[in-house]
Amino acid sequence: MFTYKFRAALSMLIVCSFLISACGGNGNTTNSAGTSRETATGTDKLQIEASVATTRKVDTIHGAIEYPAEPQRIVVDAYLPTLLLLGEKPIGATAKDLENVHIQDIIAGIESTGENATEKILQLNPDLIISANSDPEVFEKLSKIAPTIILPYETYRSVHEEVEGLGAILGKEEEAKKWLADFDEKIEGLRTRVNGVIEEGETFSIFGAFGKTFYLYGDGIYRGGLAIYKELKLTPPERIQKELIAPGETFKEVSLEVLNDYAGDYIFFDESKGAEMDKKDKVWTSIDAVKQDRVFYLDAKRFWPFDPIAVLAQAEEVTEMIVSQKEKENAN
Template identity: 65%
Template sequence: MKKLTIFLFLFAMLLVGCSNKEEVGAETKVESGTKVEAAATTKMVSTINGDIEIPTQVERLVVDAYLPTSLLLGVKPVGATEQDLINVHIQDQIDGIENTGDSSVEKILALKPDLIIIANSDAEAYAKLSKIAPTIVLPYETYRTVEEEVRGLAEILGKQAEGEAWLTEFEEKVQENREKLAAVMKPDETVAIFGAFGKEFYLYGDGIYRGGQAIYKQLQLKAPERIQKELIDEGITYQLIAYEVLPEYAADYIFLDESYGGELDKEDSLWQSIGAVKNDRVLYLDGARFWPFDPIAVLAQVEEVTNLLVDKKKNAE
């Protein structure tokens, strides 16, 4: 009887021990799962090439066309294209960024990036770069406004707070310039953007070309009726036209880009027949300052366009 009692006691203790081990094991599993979730270092983003897994904290970014936006968000890339690096609006921020030329695969590979963001939608280029690191393709004009671009890149890079802070300051500065123009411009006065590129002539709308976004979207200056209907309302950012029809698109003020080989005969009778030319209301764009179309460039263009128009108005008094 005594032996039976001892046996039952030991058996009961064994059951308790097994039960405790199972509970401890279950607790450890939950904790382990929690730790894995907290330490997640990647996230999924939707792109034109499908869903892509990227780092939540990007440390070695390489860019093509999105250098200024990355910088304003507080992310300094390790590499950028030569075209990015000649941007006059960011020369004080590019020290230490390697020049990748025209997105050279060899140069990018040597930088060991953990994320690549490019504007080039060429399938072959994407195939090569995506073997080096997760690659996001954002083709030109993916973003139609400064606000869209800043928020889009901020979402990718996990810098939403930085993006909103920058946009708040941006909108305040834009409003200041709108008010300066409202003090000198009549509500019905129109502004057009013409471009001479080689022997071809262009009109520009409110998109990424020649300060269009700064002039029409941000400063909200009025376009001539035909430019409004044929370009802006249709979402067309530029249009090649015959020189002979330039007067049909003329405005009270004309911004003219003659950079990169543009040829426009200022003594030509057709050019001289345009009202803005007769009234000395043609303003010349600096190609180096008005070809870039990133958010930092657009803000600089907002300020420069305002100054050009205000000065022109004052000189006409």
């Protein structure tokens, strides 16, 4: 009887050990120790608990990507400012990233990869690549160089989403939390200033001329939309709310003739790629905001970027535009 009970207990112990070991393999990170944390005992257990995960995993459009838990040589495309605010300085970034006017004081030492030139990236010998380019051919080339995380444009639809998302990928959750707390405090101050001068019910539109085409913009990554609508919470005209913001559309192509149907009490206007509005055009001059000189012309270099650092800078500029405009109106 004793032998039977001993064997039964031993069998149960072995089964439990297998179950515990299996559960331990389902996490997103791989521990640098080779022994399961749960099955180790005594001194071995203390050593394993003190060790650090050497890799992480993240789910992407290309499946689960495993990458170094503490990458030392990151190459980035489109997310440079966010990495910098998290305390990660990449070794390489695209030429477009490095032209961002909002980060010129913090990019020293980062090498240009042109427009994701494979040869240059290979020379930099990265251990992690983060890119917004969703072209399958680009991923295939880059992933042969180093673990590559593709986060397509508009993966993140707000400053909080982007900072928290990349903070989690890079193990910089505390840095993300701290930066966002400071960001929220500044935005709240700007929002209070704006609300102190605008009248209830006043609306704001974002228009753009791009080449020979005209666009409306919503609360997304284009032309200050994140700063104007999402952060400062300025009110859009009803049609922009209904046709763009509510369904999650970030832009809409329209003809010049219908711009008046989407015009708010104030208009933010972007002219890019050689486009220039004919300021004497009858359609344009018929818009009330134009008649009352309530059009803010945006600097493309400052309002095309849509990273968290740029959004804060844009919110500050928009606030100054509105406050100055209101002071001018009240003086007349």
